[in-house]
Structures are given as structure tokens and as C-alpha cells.
Amino acid sequence: MSNDAAVERTDESRIEDRIRDSLERADIDPDRVAEKAYSFRMLLEAGLDESDAETLRRRFSLPWSFETDGDLDRRSTTVRGLGDAEREWVVASADEDWQAFENVSPPDEPTESADEPERPYPHPTPLERVTGVGPDDADRLATAGITSAERLATIRAAEVAEVLELNVLHVRTWRHNARELLEETS
Template sequence: MADCPESKNVRALLALHHVGPKTARALDAADVSADDVRRKRVSYTELVDAEVHPGVAARIRRSHSLSWSFESSGADLERRSAQVRGLGDAERAWVAASSGDWEAHDPPESSDSADDAGSPVDDDAADGDEWPRRLPTVVTAETDGSGESTAAEAAWRAQSRPTPLTVLDCVDDDDATTLAEAGIVSVRSLTTANPDHVADVLELEAAVVRRWYDAARRHREQ
């Protein structure tokens, strides 16, 4: 079965959500059938073991409600916890355009590792603009006497809030949802992504992703 890339199983796998030609061939080579996926007889970890890219495996797992693993090891529990929180180091590096951008946002090893959609410390901080190192100095007072700290906190939150992708004219809500599958949830994170890699993992036309990327760069330069 694995020797025939156009086998019946490959065609059946291609009919599944989020399964492209490369993924279908990898699953076929590992003797995983489309029926295995539909009947949930395969887990996320088995997809990865079959050499399916972790990001694609995560999308297949969510779409078909697959188990994370059929084993109850501590390592798997850690992987599951990390997947719920965000993209892992390897996946973030895979979609990052500059080698240093993602490392600057990596959390310390003492916190939970991330593996599917952002940083375990704070999703907005990892996927959007950097958080300020200090609260801005604000001298505004409220009638209850707490105005200075309240205004400072509000200013801090406003400054650190990521810019949503939908501010770009060429990115609608559906496009933003699709990009979020690759961990791209803000204008800044789109500018640090590799358009070709993103197009590959999301199975989109490279020209479309490049247009989004260019629009994000122009927006950041304004």
C-alpha cells in the first residue's frame, strides 16, 4: 500500500479535512487509513510518529476529535498541556521568518512549554506585540483616589494589546482564523512569519500569503 502514492487509501485520505498530498503519503506509508482517522483509531502522537508535521497533526486532531495519545505517560500529559496552550518551539521556528524573533519570546523552562497556539505565559504577549518592561508613568487621578494606578494599568494594557489581523483590508475573519492555525494571530506575528512556510503548512497559495505578509509590513511601517 505504501508503495503506491495514488492508492485507494491515499485518495481516501485526501478527502479528509486538513490532509494534503504530503500528509496523505506519510499516513499511507505508516499504514494509517482514512477509516482509522474517521473512527478515531489513530492519535495525535501516532500522526507525528508517522512523520506528519506537528502543526498539521494538531489541525487533523482538532478537526476529527482524535485522542492526544493512547498512552498515559507523563510525557504525553505534558505534551497535551502544552498543545492546549500554544505552538511549540519547533513549530514557531518553522513559521518564523527571522531566526531571532521567536527566541526573544520563548518562556523560561520552568513554565509550561507551548505547542500549538502561543506562549504559555500569555497568548497575547507571544503572538502579538511585546509587553512593555514597565508600566508607563501616568499622573491621572480619579475621584476615588485610585486613578493613578488604574490609569497606568489601562495604559499598559492598551499599549501591549496586539493588533488584530483584520485591520488589514485583505484579511477577513475567515483568513484570520486560518492564519491562527499556524500561530499567527496579530499583525506583528504575520510580519515575522515566512510566507512560503505558512502557505505550505496551511495549504494555501503562496501568492495569497505573500499579499497578507506585505500588507502587514506596510501597516507596521505606518
């Protein structure tokens, strides 16, 4: 190993000497493991101890296996922690047609009126409807994220007045008027 490679090796990519020796005894290049050239299954098949292979798999985020044929079925029986529903999904997804969708035609008639789309909440009340708030005031409040009477009714007047460099009494009056407006409309 060159000095440059030794300098580049970080604590996270460093392989413990004991595991490095085990890798070399199994004819596995430790640097290639760090480059993710080996899978967890390949390490086990080469004769590496399972706990060492698991340590390397976690440290370097090694793939379980590079094989894909039947791998999902095999893993579903060997991976610990899968529930019955997950095992059933794995079995069902082994079929080629598992993601096939039926041809669904659009309904002949729309179920909702095209004139009025469903809206789960009321339209916001414009700031200009609040007594004392003019178009310029509304623009200024909008720069602070206050774009409706509903929002104006919930603000902290002192904070808004400070941020927008307004008289706190004006902001409190607007807040009060917004609350009254909303009470009238509800």
C-alpha cells in the first residue's frame, strides 16, 4: 500500500486488522471489499466468519447478493424479521405478472359537478375586507406571510409590528378587526 492510500483511508473505511487477516486468508482483497466489489453472500461463500461478514456488510453497506435469480425467494426464507404478510408478498411478487394492472376505463359520467370542484375548506378571506387594511397594507403584510384575514387574526401583533416596522397599535387594531370580521362571517 502506498503512503497516499494510507492517508486516504478514513476511520470508517478502515478494516480491523483481525478481519483484514481473515479476508486475506480467504483470498479476498480487503481494499476491494471497501470498494463494494463483494457482496455479503460472496464473503460467506469464501469462508469468512458470519459475524465478520456482517460487520463488513454494515460498515460498507454491502449488497446482500449480486445474484438475482430466485434471490428474493431465498432471502424471504433466510432474512430474519419478515412477517407472514411480507413473506406472502415475496412469494406473490416472484411471478412475472405480479404488477399487471387491469384495464380500467374512465367513468362515463363524472361523479362531481364540473362547475364546483369539492373544496374541503373555505376560501381565505382577503385582507382588504378587514377594516383599516388597505391594498398597500395588505401588500406589506403579505411580505410577512400574512395573506388572509384568518392568518391576521392569529398573529402576534408585537412581532409583526417589529418585523414590518409598523406601529404596534395599528397591527393590534387590524388583528382585532380581522377577528371581528371572522366572527361575523361564521
